[in-house]
Amino acid sequence: MLRILHDTNYDFIRWWKVMAAITIGFILLGLGSLAIKPPNYSIEFTGGTLMQLQFTQPPDVGEIRSALDDAGIHGAEIQQFGSNRDFTVRAQNPAQVAAQARGAENIAVTIESVLKKKFGENSLKVGRTEAVGPRVGQELKRGAVIAILLSFLITLVYLSIRFEWRFATAAVIATSHDVFTTIAFLKLMHLEISLTVVAGLLTVLGYSLNDTIIIFDRVRENLRKGRKETLYETLNRSINETLPRSVLTHVTTFLATLALLLFAGEVIRPFAWVMAFGIVTGTFSSIYVAAPVLLWIERKWPRKTGARQSSSTVTPTSRTRRSTATATR
Structure with a gap:
């Protein structure tokens, strides 16, 4: 696997508009079904x-x-x-x-x-x-919402300190994407929202955030090297450099989750479904949500005057096109 993914040069960012259309369509489908019928809450939340x-x-x-x-x-x-x-x-x-x-x-x-x-x-x-009881159910529901919102707030503060606000905003938007797509998935699969599912959702957020941080950390390292390349090219380079690690981690985690889906009981199965879907959507958002959002933010609010064109170009240069064509051959 490492040999196959060694020295890849795929142009991931090129397809961000197509991927954005797909994920927005999926989220709208889930939200539409929620508008028709509310989500199925478990006993813990309804009493x-x-x-x-x-x-x-x-x-x-x-x-x-x-x-x-x-x-x-x-x-x-x-x-x-x-x-x-x-x-x-x-x-x-x-x-x-x-x-x-x-x-x-x-x-x-x-x-x-x-x-x-x-x-x-x-x-x-x-x-x-x-x-x-109904009072306990309402308290548990309120606690679950607070836990998710606090995770967003802590993420925003932590990444603002470790990186900067551009990276933090992109990461929070990516994790918000994971929440909405997972809720849409739960609704379309007719799965109950229980405390176990909320635990799985928070686990997915942490897993997705970890993947995003790894990519962003590599982006920061590549920016410090002072290469004469656009942010578009730096993002693609960083994603390709972290691709072997990401694929191996996600495949092994997914196999463990698959074992839960196949052999676990009914109580743990909704958690396994959330984890399995979350691994996929978390990987997707790290590449096709966090990275394009960072590119868009840099285009709107460049770091310094005159950097707008060089740091936020939305199309690859001829050098990237040639290297991508060579890698494809």
Whole structure:
């Protein structure tokens, strides 16, 4: 792999407009679906009761729903997972959540007793039970939003100190891209937004930011060398120089995530989906979002007078074209 990617000279920045159109289209598709229907929040954020049940014999879903409706638990979501004997029951009806918050009879106890009465005393086992009140759910949702916003703020401050505001702004825009594309992906895949998913999202942001910092650090080193080349050429050079390291890191991480997708249980699988997609979109944003944004910022606000043309040229020079053609051959 290192031998294949050694001394590459691909013109990555050349395709930034095409890549920007693709990613904007994907984000708009996700936001459009969010406008039609809000995202699916888990029990941690909405409040309610979640139970995982294992039946001794495959039950009929209609009979489960009918028994719960007769007991006054209306609108419960019943899903099969794993084998045909494993089911999850979610009671997220606002009235039921409010009743649980007022100290009414535990809904989980009611569900278990109703189903045992319907199917038999030894007909099922309760694998897992979660009960979250509405106030706790709102606090967790607010905490998740604050965690993401704080990550942006800390990133902006840190990169402004280590590099400068141009690099910091480009990195924050790239990580914002990762958040929006991942949320769109979750919506299109009909995945719930849970605390585990938020943890995966924060991990993706850190992973993507690390990749962006590595590229920007190489850009800074190449700028200090004083080569007579435009920022366009410096960005391409820096991306190509860090490409072997990036590919090896991303491939190994993706393989580990793939193992989680294939062999992990239902609880950890949404986290694995976020990580798998985040590795792809994080790599994409480091090259096709952060770098072009830095180029655009430098064009609008050059470092010094007279540097606008030399530092922000949007088209490669003939030397870059010749070297790219040679590398292609």
